[in-house]
Amino acid sequence: MEVTDIHPLVILFAAITTDNILLARFLGMCPFLAVSKQVKSSIGLGTAVVFVLTCTSVLNWIVYNSILVPYNLEYLQYIVFIIVIAAFVQIVEMAIERISMSLYMALGIFLPLITVNCAILGGSLFMISRKYTLLQTAGFGFGSGLGWMLAIVAMAGIREKMKKAKVVPQLEGPGIALIIAGIMALAFIGFSGVMKIN
Secondary structure: OOHHHOOHHHHHHHHHOOOOOOOOOOOOHHHHHHHOOOHHHHHHHHHHHHHHHHHHHHHHHHHHHHHHOOOOOHHHHHHHHHHHHHHHHHHHHHHHHHHOHHHHHHHOOHHHHHHOOHHHHHHHHHHHHOOOOHHHHHHHHHHHHHHHHHHHHHHHHHHHHHOOOOOOHHHOOHHHHHHHHHHHHHHHHHHHHOOOOO
16 A cells, blocks of 8 residues: 555544654653643643644645755755744744733743654654655644644643652652653554554
């Protein structure tokens, strides 16, 4: 089966579950471990990641296929993708600040973090290496963002419950968080018999 024959909805659901960019590809682990201490902040960052990952994947697909490929500049894809991501995050940050100051105050600290989230760049690089169409890229970007958000909110919920649990002192903090992340990754890999996108 050709990649172009795969329906965008299949790619979307695979990106959420079996091809989860965080739990299967381990991209975006730094903000995942740093911000997943409270559900509220995790939802804020997760929402911002969904929006930015979806939009920048589509923008990078357009830039790659309409500028870089026709002029044989594919070797510049890393630099161009990072510039597009950083510029888009800055524009979103300025727009949110103008439109809704309360939303800006809630998300303000998370927006700059998204620029350095390697899951955002990884989404753009995966869509190039897999030769996705524009619709498939939009599905993959949206699904990857939702998968990342699902993982960080689940981790935050577990870590909030863990505050009341007795944990061995040697495993407190990052140790227990990595063990939880490993168990979550095993749970998501359990879906691999349902759908797999290579």
